[in-house]
Amino acid sequence: MGRPRPNPTQDVLGNQALARFDVCIVGSGAGGATAAHVLTAAGKNVLVLEAGDNPYPRLDDPAQQSPASLHSNDELKYAVRNYLQPFGLFEPRTFRADDTTDGQPLDDVNHLPKAVGGAFQHADCKTPRFNEIDFRLKSAIEALIGATPGLAVPGFGNDAASANFADWPISYEDLEPFYAEAESLYGVQGANPDDNPFASWRSKPYPMPPGVPMYIGLLIAAGAQQTLLDGGPLHPHTYPAAINSRFYDGRPPCVDCGLCSGFGCPNDAKASPALVALRKALLTNRCQLRYNAQAIALQNDGGSVRSVLYRDRDGLLWNATADAYVLAASAIESARIVLLSFTPSGDVLGNASDQVGRNLMFHLQTLVNGFMPQRVHGQRGRAVTTGLSDFRGVEPGGEAFRVVTVKGAPRIFPGGIVEFAASQGLSITDDGYVMAFSLPKGTGRRYGLGLKNAMRDGALSQHLISMTMQAEDAPQLTNRVDLDPTVRDVFGLPVPRITYSQHQYELDARLHYIPVMKQILKNAGAQRVFLAPCGALLGNPPDSRHVMGTLRMGSDPATSVVNADGRFHGVDNLYACDGSVFPTSSGWNPTLTIIASALRIAHGMAGTSRPP
Amino acid sequence: MDVDAVHAAWLSRRSFLKAVGLLSAAVAWPGGCGRLLLPAATARAVTTFFTDAERATLEALVDRILPPDADPGAKALGAATYVERLLTAFDGSPPALYAGGPYSDRNPFPDNSNGTPSTRFPLNAFATPLAPSPLQELYWRAQLFGDQAAGLPAYLTAQRGGTLRGLRDIYREGLATVDAVAQAQKGAPFAQLSTADQDALLDVFDTPAVFPVDPVRGHSFLDQVIAHAIEGCFSAPEYGGNAGGSGWRMLGIEGDDQPLGFSIFSLATQSYVERPDHPMSTANPDELGPGGALVPKPLSADGDAIQQSISDQTAILEKFLPGACF
Numbered sequence: 001m002g003r004p005r006p007n008p009t010q011d012v013l014g015n016q017a018l019a020r021f022d023v024c025i026v027g028s029g030a031g032g033a034t035a036a037h038v039l040t041a042a043g044k045n046v047l048v049l050e051a052g053d054n055p056y057p058r059l060d061d062p063a064q065q066s067p068a069s070l071h072s073n074d075e076l077k078y079a080v081r082n083y084l085q086p087f088g089l090f091e092p093r094t095f096r097a098d099d100t101t102d103g104q105p106l107d108d109v110n111h112l113p114k115a116v117g118g119a120f121q122h123a124d125c126k127t128p129r130f131n132e133i134d135f136r137l138k139s140a141i142e143a144l145i146g147a148t149p150g151l152a153v154p155g156f157g158n159d160a161a162s163a164n165f166a167d168w169p170i171s172y173e174d175l176e177p178f179y180a181e182a183e184s185l186y187g188v189q190g191a192n193p194d195d196n197p198f199a200s201w202r203s204k205p206y207p208m209p210p211g212v213p214m215y216i217g218l219l220i221a222a223g224a225q226q227t228l229l230d231g232g233p234l235h236p237h238t239y240p241a242a243i244n245s246r247f248y249d250g251r252p253p254c255v256d257c258g259l260c261s262g263f264g265c266p267n268d269a270k271a272s273p274a275l276v277a278l279r280k281a282l283l284t285n286r287c288q289l290r291y292n293a294q295a296i297a298l299q300n301d302g303g304s305v306r307s308v309l310y311r312d313r314d315g316l317l318w319n320a321t322a323d324a325y326v327l328a329a330s331a332i333e334s335a336r337i338v339l340l341s342f343t344p345s346g347d348v349l350g351n352a353s354d355q356v357g358r359n360l361m362f363h364l365q366t367l368v369n370g371f372m373p374q375r376v377h378g379q380r381g382r383a384v385t386t387g388l389s390d391f392r393g394v395e396p397g398g399e400a401f402r403v404v405t406v407k408g409a410p411r412i413f414p415g416g417i418v419e420f421a422a423s424q425g426l427s428i429t430d431d432g433y434v435m436a437f438s439l440p441k442g443t444g445r446r447y448g449l450g451l452k453n454a455m456r457d458g459a460l461s462q463h464l465i466s467m468t469m470q471a472e473d474a475p476q477l478t479n480r481v482d483l484d485p486t487v488r489d490v491f492g493l494p495v496p497r498i499t500y501s502q503h504q505y506e507l508d509a510r511l512h513y514i515p516v517m518k519q520i521l522k523n524a525g526a527q528r529v530f531l532a533p534c535g536a537l538l539g540n541p542p543d544s545r546h547v548m549g550t551l552r553m554g555s556d557p558a559t560s561v562v563n564a565d566g567r568f569h570g571v572d573n574l575y576a577c578d579g580s581v582f583p584t585s586s587g588w589n590p591t592l593t594i595i596a597s598a599l600r601i602a603h604g605m606a607g608t609s610r611p612p
Numbered sequence: 613m614d615v616d617a618v619h620a621a622w623l624s625r626r627s628f629l630k631a632v633g634l635l636s637a638a639v640a641w642p643g644g645c646g647r648l649l650l651p652a653a654t655a656r657a658v659t660t661f662f663t664d665a666e667r668a669t670l671e672a673l674v675d676r677i678l679p680p681d682a683d684p685g686a687k688a689l690g691a692a693t694y695v696e697r698l699l700t701a702f703d704g705s706p707p708a709l710y711a712g713g714p715y716s717d718r719n720p721f722p723d724n725s726n727g728t729p730s731t732r733f734p735l736n737a738f739a740t741p742l743a744p745s746p747l748q749e750l751y752w753r754a755q756l757f758g759d760q761a762a763g764l765p766a767y768l769t770a771q772r773g774g775t776l777r778g779l780r781d782i783y784r785e786g787l788a789t790v791d792a793v794a795q796a797q798k799g800a801p802f803a804q805l806s807t808a809d810q811d812a813l814l815d816v817f818d819t820p821a822v823f824p825v826d827p828v829r830g831h832s833f834l835d836q837v838i839a840h841a842i843e844g845c846f847s848a849p850e851y852g853g854n855a856g857g858s859g860w861r862m863l864g865i866e867g868d869d870q871p872l873g874f875s876i877f878s879l880a881t882q883s884y885v886e887r888p889d890h891p892m893s894t895a896n897p898d899e900l901g902p903g904g905a906l907v908p909k910p911l912s913a914d915g916d917a918i919q920q921s922i923s924d925q926t927a928i929l930e931k932f933l934p935g936a937c938f
Contacts, residue, residue: 053745055713070742072713073868076847083710087751089768089776089828105771212875212884212892245884246877247724253884255722255873256892266714266870292746313746371919373908374899379865380874380892427863432842435918437835443921447677447814447838450914455842456683456863457915460922487771490747490764528923531930 011313013060013289014282021047021288023605024308024322026295026337029118030594031578032328033273035602036281037185042606046281047320049310050291051329052114055084055264056274059116060282060289066251068275071121071264078263079429084113084122090490093332094497095541099478103497105487109541110362110498112330116291117274119330119545120591124261124383125242125270127188127592128417129179131398132172132200134586137414138165144401144412151403151410154504155474163474163503164359166583169555169564170600172200178596178603180204183240186271186595187248190240197235198389200398210238210385211245211254216376216465217386220420223524229390229516230404239387239419242271242592249276258379258424290320294491298325298341298574300349305341305574311491324573324605327551328598331360331580335481335550336496350568355561357481359552360498361585362544363416363470364506364536368517370526375462379425388520391415391469391513392587406512415509416470416587418517423461430461465526467517470546471510472587474503481550502536546590551580566601577601661699661780662787665801667692669787672803674841676810683862684855686841694844694853695837699756699780706743709752711850713737718857719872727878727885734871738850756780773827779836786823786833793822866890 009016022044025032036046055071058064077083088107096103112119133140138156145151155163180203182188190206221236228234243254254269268275281287292313299307299319307319327334335357341349348356393414395402401412423430435445435454445451457463484497514531521529536542554560557569562581568574577598579590586593662670674686674695686692701707715734723730744752753762758778759769769776793816794802798809805813814834817823823832831839844853846860848868854860860867874892875884886892901907911919 053748067714067871070713072711072715072738073870074711074713074738074848076843076851077710080843080847081710083748087747089754089772090747090751092772212886215891215893215895218893246882247879252724253877254875255870255877256875257870257873259868264713371923374906375864375896375909377890377892377896379869380890425865427846427860427865428842432846433839436838436842437831439918439921439925441818443917443925445914445918446818447841448811449679449681450917452678452681452683452685453912453914454918455678455846457911458863458865459911459915459918462864463911463915463919488767490750490768492765528919530923530926533926533929 011054011290011292013054013291014287015285016288018045018047018286018288021045021322023047023324023326024049024320025326025328026308027118027328027330027334027578028116028274028278028289028291029328029330029578030120030273030591031598032326033117033278033281034182034185034595034598035326035328035577036287037277038599038602038608039606040281040284040286042608044286044606046287047322048278048281048287048289049293049295049308049320050116050289051294052084052116052291054116054291055121056116059274059279062283066268067266068268068279069264069266069272071266073257073259073263073266075259075426075428078122078259079426084115084264086111086114091495092487092489093495094484094487096497096499097501097539099499103484103487103499105495106541109496110332110545110547112545112547116289117272117278121264121270121272121274122262123545123591125591126384126419126589127183127186127240127242128196128389128588129200129202130172130586130588130593131198131392131394133394133399133401134584135168135170135172135175137584138167141165141401141412144403148403148410151412153412154508162476163505164477165475166552166554166559168583169553175593175596175600176201176203178599179592181599182592182595183207186242186276187244187251188240188242188592189245191238196237196389197396198392198394198398206240208245208248211243211382212256213238213385214378214381216378216381216422217384217420219372219376220465220467220520220524221386223520223522224388226523227516227520234388234390234520236386236388236420239384241382241384243382244269244271251275254382256381258381260381261383261424295329295337296340296491296493297337298349300341300343300571302343302345302349303570304572305349324575327574327576327580328578330578331547331550332481332496332498334576334578334580336483338551339481339483340493350561350571350574352570353558355552355559357550358477358479359475359549359583360479360481360500360547361473361475361549361582362536362542363546363585363587364473364502364510364534365543366469366471366510366514366517366534367466367532367543368514368521368529369464369466369532370521370524370529371463372465372526373463375458376422376465377425377462378422383424384419384421386420388418388420391418391471391509391516393509413509413512414472414505414587415513416472417589419468419470421468422465425458425461427455427458427461430464431455431458434460465521465524467521469510469513469517470544470587470589471506473585474505475549475584476503498541500536500542546579546585548579548582548585548590551576552583553581554583565604566597575601575605661696665791666784666787667696668803669791669801670695670783670837672810673790673837674844676807676814677838677841678845679807684858686845688855689845689859690853690855691841691844694847694851695783695840697852698840699783701752701756704741706741707749707752708741709744709748710742711738711848712740712742715870716848716850716868718867719869721871722873722876724877724879726880727876729872729876736850738848738868754778769828776828777826782833782836786837789822789833790817793817
């Protein structure tokens with residue numbers, strides 16, 4: 001480590017006496033915290049570097065009981081003053097639809113929170129699994145096309161060059177034990193037996209039963225039950241979530257306080273990776289966490305990483321050394337760190353095939369809204385309790401795609417899971433800001449009694465209901481992260497430049513399901529049902545916070561960045577274990593699969609390749 | 613290897629980074645934030661930023677943005693105090709930017725033995741501001757005092773189209789403009805005018821000729837005051853406004869509700885108990901008629917117009933941008 005750091009106890013938790021580390025992990029979110037837990041449990045010494053600040057000041061104190069965080073029911077703190085979210089002025093990203101233009105610097109290009117515990121603490125912690133077929137999607141669709149005369153799928157067959165689909169190098173069966181371990185570690189609530197007919201098989205039940213369903217979820221579910229898709233009924237179901245519905249693992253049950261999606265959890269009922277994984281690692285005495293520690297680049301000799309260069313709170317640069325390194329900074333930031341890591345010959349580390357940063361995927365979110373005549377009080381609940389998986393487009397069990405006939409031709413429509421939601425009753429940002437600023441002058445209510453009346457109505461925050469489909473994004477080589485040539489962040493680093501446009505694969509699914517989504521809301525009693533403008537289709541960054549791809553996992557070094565073990569092709573001690581490794585995005589919220597994948601990769605590193 | 617050596621080695625080997633200008637800016641944290649800028653710990657003083665005249669102008673202005681009627685307006689709700697608390701956030705230590713957590717003292721703990729509210733209340737952690745992270749401190753110093761005073765590197769704002777002026781200056785100048793326009797057009801400072809004259813002037817202020825859009829902030833002074841009026845009336849009372857939670861009561865919402873929440877787990881029955889007065893899975897009691905039939909309260913004309921305008925505009929997008937929006 002060289003010269004001792006001047007204030008080695010500042011911004012450090014865990015064992016401060018550790019002098020050498022087996023593994024250094026960059027990022028303390030769902031991927032990194034999970035890996036730290038597995039590795040320390042297996043006896044490894046682990047250093048975790050977290051770029052953000054720490055909302056859990058006593059995370060390493062064995063006497064600390066819940067609540068352990070500084071989180072609170074505070075709209076201003078999170079939604080206005082960015083307590084967890086990076087400031088766009090300091091850490092902009094640039095965006096462009098294709099490589100014919102310069103990237104435009106923007107405050108928000110799919111930014112995720114930066115803090116100990118990562119983005120998942122800031123989500124509503126929905127945790128469906130991927131389907132069995134998702135891990136072999138490319139070969140399954142190719143086989144289906146071969147067996148089904150007249151079936152054409154965008155991105156496949158004659159159109160294959162327009163996308164870059166790939167099977168995962170692992171199967172659902174390979175990952176299933178780690179899904180079960182992830183659900184146990186994070187404490188997932190769900191219906192036993194599973195009431196989602198499209199979920200794939202599971203070896204163990206959900207650890208906890210579901211909590212109280214939200215009014216809004218029940219209203220939309222009733223609408224869905226009166227709606228047909230392709231001539232058959234729809235199947236609304238309990239939404240699995242890593243939120244306690246019982247006392248579990250030292251944390252209390254959720255009280256449905258309402259400030260859930262976009263907020264940290266005040267009483268620890270949500271499964272923040274800091275609480276459920278990183279804390280366990282810290283308590284082994286084999287883990288040290290350094291926060292406000294922004295990783296910059298990997299110092300290396302071309303075949304091995306020698307250290308992580310990082311910046312501390314005072315702007316000083318340090319090298320952190322270990323035997324092995326794990327990138328878990330989220331797909332965009334993990335890719336940026338690699339793109340800033342040059343070999344002695346001046347090449348980007350691990351990028352012999354020019355694959356780093358490519359195949360960036362989000363989910364194409366289709367958002368259909370309406371207004372209920374009564375107040376739906378979304379401030380009571382946990383954002384989403386009920387959903388619908390019919391629009392993933394699979395047969396029950398998720399082992400085959402559902403073939404339907406449209407205008408006489410066979411088609412498949414792989415969309416995604418649908419969340420039943422509402423405003424969370426946020427009066428400042430969901431009502432006031434929208435009424436004053438988002439609508440054209442003359443139709444909005446900028447000020448005066450009109451604004452006050454509309455806010456007292458909760459015209460938006462108490463009456464809007466919504467369905468969001470998280471549709472699968474096709475992977476494309478041209479959708480990518482690279483370094484912007486001119487725009488820099490507050491650290492002086494080139495910012496990530498996102499080049500991204502949608503593929504017909506997801507647009508077809510969107511168009512197929514929009515009329516059904518509208519009908520569901522109408523059947524639920526909603527008025528003024530409308531399709532929300534879709535940023536990604538208007539030349540703006542996608543709205544999704546589901547960020548995947550960029551360091552694709554695969555067997556072939558020519559077409560992927562890491563192997564099935566999560567280790568970089570051609571770099572013997574560097575791993576990735578966040579959403580960056582996903583070869584395809586599927587149509588399900590990604591975090592449980594990030595956790596399961598991190599468990600599998602970390603068990604492999606530790607030599608404990610199966611869960612105990 | 614010390615920092616300088618790391619840096620030198622980095623510099624010598626990283627021609628690409630040098631080419632894009634990384635290293636010139638990466639050597640030290642802008643402004644030495646963290647150690648140099650933290651003031652010594654002080655008791656929180658009662659601070660004032662505005663003169664009496666400025667405060668009167670601001671109170672009159674926010675009171676026409678959210679005017680009093682049967683419910684209090686933004687002046688009585690404390691929106692001006694909210695603004696002043698923000699502008700003087702750095703007078704105390706830690707700066708009053710982020711309220712603490714996890715709980716205020718407004719709600720009791722649940723009694724999980726039987727699924728009822730207990731009579732125990734937490735201490736109010738909201739009342740103690742959180743120490744900001746280095747980036748948060750730097751950001752808010754720039755917001756309040758301007759990018760140069762905070763020591764932001766010039767490229768950060770230049771690449772966004774200009775410089776970041778501090779909110780303290782913006783308020784001082786903006787309120788002066790409000791009174792100057794009031795004097796010129798109505799013959800008296802804004803606070804001394806009738807509400808009809810004040811309302812008429814708001815429409816004047818809402819034009820770029822009086823308050824142009826700031827290129828870096830993306831909004832005008834009036835926009836800023838509107839946003840702060842809304843924030844002040846409906847954020848947690850510890851931020852200075854929403855006196856006693858009266859803003860939340862006016863909207864019919866509960867405000868912060870931890871640690872009680874709305875679903876209380878009962879260990880006795882191993883199930884959740886909902887609060888009848890604040891139900892989670894059913895309609896609000898005040899919108900249920902005899903026999904449980906739903907009787908929604910009608911919207912005001914303004915709330916109705918807001919919903920209709922959203923519906924109309926998205927319909928236009930769907931009709932005319934079928935390839936983009938639909």
